[in-house]
Structure formats: structure tokens, C-alpha cells
Amino acid sequence: MFENATIDLGHGARLVRNVSGPCQEPERIIGADQGADARMQIRTWPSYEPTQLRSLTDLANQLGIAQLLVKDEGSRMGLGSFKSVGGAYAVVELVRRYLEALTQRVVNTAEIFSGEFRNLLADKVIVSATAGNHGKAVAFGARMCGCQCRIFVHGGVTDDRVQAIEALGADVIVVEGSYDDSVREAAEQALRHDWWVVADTAYDGYTKVPVDIMRGYTLIMDEVIEQLKGEALPTHILVQTGVGSLAAALCAFLQARLGEDRPRFIVVESVKAACLQESFLCGHSTIVSGPHATSMLGLAAGEASALAWPALRTGATAFVTITDGDSAQARHLLAIAHPPVSSGPSGAAGLAGLLRILSSETASQSLNINQHSRILVISTEEDVEALAQPSKTAG
Numbered sequence: 001m002f003e004n005a006t007i008d009l010g011h012g013a014r015l016v017r018n019v020s021g022p023c024q025e026p027e028r029i030i031g032a033d034q035g036a037d038a039r040m041q042i043r044t045w046p047s048y049e050p051t052q053l054r055s056l057t058d059l060a061n062q063l064g065i066a067q068l069l070v071k072d073e074g075s076r077m078g079l080g081s082f083k084s085v086g087g088a089y090a091v092v093e094l095v096r097r098y099l100e101a102l103t104q105r106v107v108n109t110a111e112i113f114s115g116e117f118r119n120l121l122a123d124k125v126i127v128s129a130t131a132g133n134h135g136k137a138v139a140f141g142a143r144m145c146g147c148q149c150r151i152f153v154h155g156g157v158t159d160d161r162v163q164a165i166e167a168l169g170a171d172v173i174v175v176e177g178s179y180d181d182s183v184r185e186a187a188e189q190a191l192r193h194d195w196w197v198v199a200d201t202a203y204d205g206y207t208k209v210p211v212d213i214m215r216g217y218t219l220i221m222d223e224v225i226e227q228l229k230g231e232a233l234p235t236h237i238l239v240q241t242g243v244g245s246l247a248a249a250l251c252a253f254l255q256a257r258l259g260e261d262r263p264r265f266i267v268v269e270s271v272k273a274a275c276l277q278e279s280f281l282c283g284h285s286t287i288v289s290g291p292h293a294t295s296m297l298g299l300a301a302g303e304a305s306a307l308a309w310p311a312l313r314t315g316a317t318a319f320v321t322i323t324d325g326d327s328a329q330a331r332h333l334l335a336i337a338h339p340p341v342s343s344g345p346s347g348a349a350g351l352a353g354l355l356r357i358l359s360s361e362t363a364s365q366s367l368n369i370n371q372h373s374r375i376l377v378i379s380t381e382e383d384v385e386a387l388a389q390p391s392k393t394a395g
């Protein structure tokens with residue numbers, strides 16, 4: 001078990017600090033070197049552009065910190081979330097490996113995108129079960145490669161999300177029941193028809209694709225370091241987690257790239273689905289039973305990825321939980337900030353974690369968050385609701 005210190009933050013939220021002493025040797029699951037190929041490749045895609053890193057000075061002043069940086073992933077490749085650098089990259093890698101095995105030569109992505117292998121790929125089917133953002137990323141990757149794509153969703157997924165996935169050329173199959181039922185159905189059908197599964201969580205015997213996804217995610221932090229242009233690094237970073245792939249990727253990247261100079265890393269979860277915080281408290285990976293009823297759909301996961309847990313148990317400084325109300329408040333603050341940042345419920349969770357910590361002097365002090373802190377959060381998705389109803393952004 002890791003030594004921890006728990007601080008009650010009210011409304012069911014709490015902060016759990018890792019007080020095991022200096023961090024153990026980082027788990028080099030996806031170190032900087034391994035991710036370098038992924039980052040280089042994604043930077044060559046036709047739709048690639050770095051997302052904005054915004055410094056929200058007024059909001060930083062309001063919060064009593066020196067700097068608030070927001071990496072705005074809502075505009076990533078026109079897909080509304082950070083997921084495309086992971087899911088789409090994993091699809092491309094899957095296809096590349098298949099073609100290399102088939103042709104017995106090195107295949108590069110430009111050749112795949114040019115349609116040179118169209119005949120070999122047209123009947124290949126990529127599948128995934130997802131409530132939204134990951135499905136768009138996978139559909140986007142499949143379309144770039146000229147493969148078919150089937151995305152399995154449960155009945156609770158909104159029509160908007162289904163239509164967004166269909167617009168990228170994928171077939172959407174609605175499965176009765178929960179998210180877990182859609183995962184099971186996708187896996188069964190994939191096995192029966194020899195389809196390729198692209199899931200963003202790792203488990204025993206299924207790690208290659210999730211590792212690719214995590215390597216793709218490292219691009220986000222690589223861009224941040226580039227965009228800082230040698231300015232002081234953030235002192236703290238807060239990253240929201242569902243299965244933890246994004247946070248683990250960024251945490252491992254920062255450990256490998258910056259070593260002792262890395263920012264304090266704070267994992268943010270919904271109080272309804274805090275599988276990483278619970279795992280940390282228990283000392284082993286733990287499942288949090290549902291229903292994971294939260295408006296932060298991307299964070300509604302009861303079990304951490306088998307790759308995320310080992311990276312975060314040593315790499316994270318603390319685990320904080322937040323309520324849907326915290327997320328709503330953070331979304332609002334981002335929407336009225338200068339410049340404004342459009343952020344959905346899961347997207348604003350990093351800032352919500354900061355607000356929750358700042359609400360407690362003890363918690364802030366325990367993490368050394370004060371007027372000298374330079375804090376980075378990632379707005380992981382745009383505010384789709386606000387796009388549908390423009391009047392809401394003003395509020």
C-alpha cells in the first residue's frame with residue numbers, strides 16, 4: 001500500500017495525496033523515446049495543427065495564482081476533443097502493421113493515405129465501443145486509411161453524438177443496455193467476423209493498441225513545452241481521468257522528459273467514478289461499481305486501464321475528486337474568460353479539480369498551491385451543447 005494523506009473537500013469530494021516520499025523510478029511504459037515516432041507521424045497528417053495554449057490572466061488573478069494555462073483540445077483536428085491524436089493514430093498503426101506484414105516491406109502513412117492500398121483495405125473493418133469522443137477518433141482514423149468502421153454505442157448515447165460519428169463515415173450500432181454491454185457486443189462481433197478492435201483501455205493480453213493511443217496523447221504535452229518557448233514550466237498540472245490513459249501518458253512523458261523538474265501531477269476524477277483514487281487508497285487496482293451517474297461522460301469509468309494504474313500510482317502527486325457542480329462552475333468560468341474557452345463537462349474537469357482544491361486552505365497548502373503557482377489544465381473537449389445553443393456561451 002502507498003502512504004497517503006486524505007483531506008475531505010465536502011460534497012463527497014476528497015483529496016488523496018501520495019506521501020510515499022520521493023517518487024519511485026518512473027514506470028517507463030510509454031517513455032519520451034517510444035512516443036517520438038507517434039508525435040512525428042501525427043505532425044505530418046494533413047489535418048494536423050497544434051491546439052492553442054491559452055494563458056487566462058484574469059481568471060488566474062481571480063483564483064489567486066500566478067498563472068493559469070489552458071491547453072484547448074476542443075479544436076483538435078476539427079473533432080472536438082483530444083481523442084483523435086490517440087484513437088486515430090492507433091488505427092493508422094494497426095493498418096500500417098498489417099500492410100507491412102502483408103507486403104514484407106516498410107510502409108509509411110503517406111502511402112496509406114494516398115489510397116495506394118485501397119484494394120487491400122476496403123473490406124477491413126475497425127470496431128470500437130464508445131460513448132462518443134473515442135468513436136469519432138476511430139472513425140476519423142478508419143476514414144483516413146480507407147477502412148470500414150463500426151462503432152457500438154449503448155442506448156443512452158445522444159443522437160448528436162451518434163450523428164457526429166456517422167458523419168465521419170462509420171456505421172453506428174446501438175446496443176441495448178449499458179456501456180459494458182456495448183463493449184461485450186463489439187468484442188463478440190469482432191471475434192466472429194475477424195474485425196479489428198481499437199479500444200482505449202488496456203487489459204491482460206490487450207496492450208498494443210492502448211500503448212499506441214497513449215503514445216499519440218504525448219503530443220499534447222510535447223506541444224505545450226514547445227509553446228512555452230523556454231518560459232518557466234508549470235508548477236502543477238491537473239488532468240481528468242476516465243480509464244486514465246490520457247493522464248498516464250502525460251505523466252509518463254513528463255517524467256521521462258523533465259525528470260525532477262516535472263510539475264506536480266494531480267489526477268482529477270468524478271466522485272461517481274473515482275477508480276484511480278480508490279485504487280491508490282487500496283494499494284491495488286480496484287473496480288468502482290456503477291452506476292457512474294455523472295454529466296462528465298468521458299470520466300464515467302469504473303475500472304482503470306491496466307497500463308494507466310501502474311504509471312499513475314507512482315507518478316501522480318495526488319488524486320482529487322469533483323462533483324458535476326464543480327464541472328459546471330469550471331465550464332462557466334472558462335466560457336466567460338478572456339479569451340473564452342469552450343469546454344464540455346469532461347473538458348472542464350481539470351479546472352474543476354483546481355477549484356475544489358482551492359476551496360480548502362489545507363488542501364491548497366498541502367499541494368503548495370499559492371500565489372506563485374503556475375498551473376496547467378487541459379480542456380479535453382469543446383462544449384457541444386453551447387455549439388448547439390449559441391446563447392448559452394454568453395452566460
Ligand SMILES: Cc1ncc(COP(=O)(O)O)c(C=O)c1O
Binds near residue numbers: 134298301
Ligand atoms: C473529453 C474527455 N476528457 C477526458 C477523458 C478521459 O480520458 P481517459 O479515459 O484516457 O482517462 C475522456 C475519455 O473519454 C474524454 O472523452
